[in-house]
Amino acid sequence: MDRKVWLVLGAVFAYLLSFTPCDRGASAQSPGQGASGKVIVGTFGGDTVKVLSETVDPVLAKVAPNVKIVYAIGMNTERMTKMRVEKDGASSFDIIHVNDRDMQILINEGLLLKLDEAKIPNAKKLFPSFRNDHYIPYNFSANVILYNKNKVSPVPTSWEVLWDPKYKGKIGIQTNLWTDHMYIAALLEGTAYQNNWDAGWNRMLKLTEQELKPFSSMETLGIALQTGEVWLTVTRRARAVQWAAEGGATLGNVLPKEGVYPVTFCAAIPKNAKNVDGAHAYLNALLDQKPQIGFAEVMGYTPTVSGIPLSEKVQSSIGFTDEEMKRIKPIDLIYVGKNDPKWKEQWDKKIISR
């Protein structure tokens, strides 16, 4: 018995010895003049990194063959934390992917590099409302009303439907969408674009009379929609289409007449990034046709640059018509950033914990 234990211990030890940490040390990055060397991209896992590696890598390989992209997957929090903690030295990212609201916060904190337009020619093709100095929105979606076609009639046209007593107890709420719901209330109050969302708070409180069903995971909300447990919810069109395609109840979505704001996914360069040239080349590649189509087809997010030919099927399902585009208006991210924590606290206390 003793001998066997020694054998096992010996094997484990030998294994550990064979495995030297040297193999895993942070590899030196070749000094890059022009676009070469490693570009470390902090981004989301799952489908996002899959689409990126399948569409952006080949595009970049053609124009900058000396660039090697390394994807560091993680959630928003890790990237935000690392950005803040690393600000006094070199960043561990060359590119970070976060949503537009967090981008604005990073700009406020002075953590993003001002982009060199000359190195991102594709940025000229961005729709006007998406252009800015510090980050590149590379796809977007917008909130819609997702509804059960068999149970909700007539077809909703306004955000007001969420307050309709007919649908009491049948409204699902994603618990992390406090900003989106505050916006809707303010929009109905008419003050969303006057930077006064607090005016909609009473309307939000009224919403609790609808016996809302909160969902902290999207998966359970999706299932609830498909089994008919809830009939209405507010979600991105991309997600709405995905849920509708998964079978179960017949689901439709509509962009209400009052309008909505775009939810964009963005990429930017940390001020202290190591490979600035490579990073710019990456950003340019993001706006290329291949990735733009890839995101639309795989994840349901719409291109942010003009002139991307989407297939009829894709355009009609996840795309926005010209008419709808007129109703999609961006919000003041600085105002939102300042008030978001306060709204979240109110939301947690008064809306979703009832």
Add this chain to the structure above:
Amino acid sequence: MRFGLRVSRYFSYGAVTAILGFVLAPVVLVVWISFFSQQLILFPPKGYSLAWYQNILNQKNFINAFILSFQVALAATAISMIIGLLASIGLTRFRLPGKSTLQNLFLSPLVVPVIITGMAMYIFFIRLQRMMGIELVPSFMVLVLAHVIITIPWTVRLITAGLIGINAELEEAAMDLGASKWRAFWRITLPIIRPSIVAAGIFAFIFSFGNLEVSLMLVEPGESTIPIEILNYVFWKVDPTIAAVATVKIVITGILMLIADRVVGLSNVF
């Protein structure tokens, strides 16, 4: 009296089965779901298929993550067991001032919310890095050390429990017969507490393998561990693939435990 005993015996069989079934319910469900043919997790399932397992083979990230998780857990467990053993001996065999403070210190990682641990370690190392001018994070060694820290409560606790129950007179008898203190320990005590050591190793391994928050901040770009991959996957969608990943994980670890059983006899362990 006999009858009472028989009834209570059946009662205990029934109770044990029910309770175990309760504890194991999620395992059964996850394994079952991994064979569902449809993406939506509804009962009863429309059919069964192995498609999700095949899906894993296509995703190299899961396989690489599994390898890294395994390497980190193995290294961390080994180190944790050694220094846990040393610390346990120091705690139980000697009179030390501030013993209870030390005991609390060794248990402290359990008391701190893990996300704080992960973030705090990262921040600390970045600052240290700036001060010392050498690159510390992210690196394999720091990741392993971080995992050692979160597993120390287990190794210290379990080995201490084993050592407390040992009759010190056995060692003294050996020394009376001419053995040195070290030899007495090695030949007499160590074999007796080997089960506790193995138990410590198993718990430490499981804990390290399953840890998310510490690894999140300390893995190198382009690498990840299994819990990180799982978290990132379920953020976007939940389908039976993740159930398949989980099933593979427990099957492999279960096999490893069976091997450990062959070697030391797990019945002696706990």
Add this chain to the structure above:
Amino acid sequence: MQRLNRIERPAQHDHLMRAERLRAVSLVSPATLLLTVMFILPLLVFVRFSFNQFVPGEFMKTAWTLENYIKFLSDPYYLRVLLRTIVISVTSTVLALVLAFPVSYFLARLRKRWKSLLIIIVVFPLLLGNVIRAMGWIAVFSQAGLMNRLLLSFGAISSPLQILQTPFAVTVVLAAVVMPYMILTLQAVIEKIQPDLEEAARDLGASTWQVFRLVIFPLAMPGILAGTLLVFVLCMNAYATPLLIGGPKVLMMAPALYSQIQDVSNWPLGGAMAVVLIGVTLATSALYSRILSRKYIRSFEGGTRV
């Protein structure tokens, strides 16, 4: 070689004592050093953050302020979160203890061959990881889940029950999640209780309940104390389970403080909440330890029973 009689040689005795102490210190120093440098120090950095000022939309301003602690401790909403965490943790711990005992006893008295297998089975749920495990429970308890589906198909209920997002569900699932730890801890202790003692008691006419109350329970007390303490700490810090099973309606401390850090970048408040959570956990554990050890156990150290 005769061993020296320590009482007869006082000078040598002192020297031995010092050597022993040195040995002891060197034994515990690797673990102590590692924990102090790589754990306690980083934590203190984070505790420092809890005194900073949070600036919405920007992040954190270096400061020395108590506003985060005041905010937490003066808001009934947050205090309710803390209280809820304690109550659920205590309940889950007690529930886990009660349910684990029969299984531990069974396991302790089992023959070796089956024991290994059963131990592996008991450990299986731990191998899933907390997130997947919670999702497994959701598949059982959700409105479209297995339990409701079965009850509906048997006609026991007419519309699905709302089980998730209730304190009941969180307590029960949390107890299930920590039970393997409790089972194995108790099992080790019960195993050491000689079956002869139980037989002797029975021969003297004790009922099963009396055997339990007078023989097994007191002798298993060290294991009960260790197990319940461990499980209580795990419950207080539980994250994935309350988040996914309880949701916003059953908010507990760990999900609440994570949310401050993740969703609004309020590290100061998150840090303050962590300090409060750690403090409360330590205080409750210390109190519990003291009460129980005074009542049932003379000393923890020693125990030279083979």
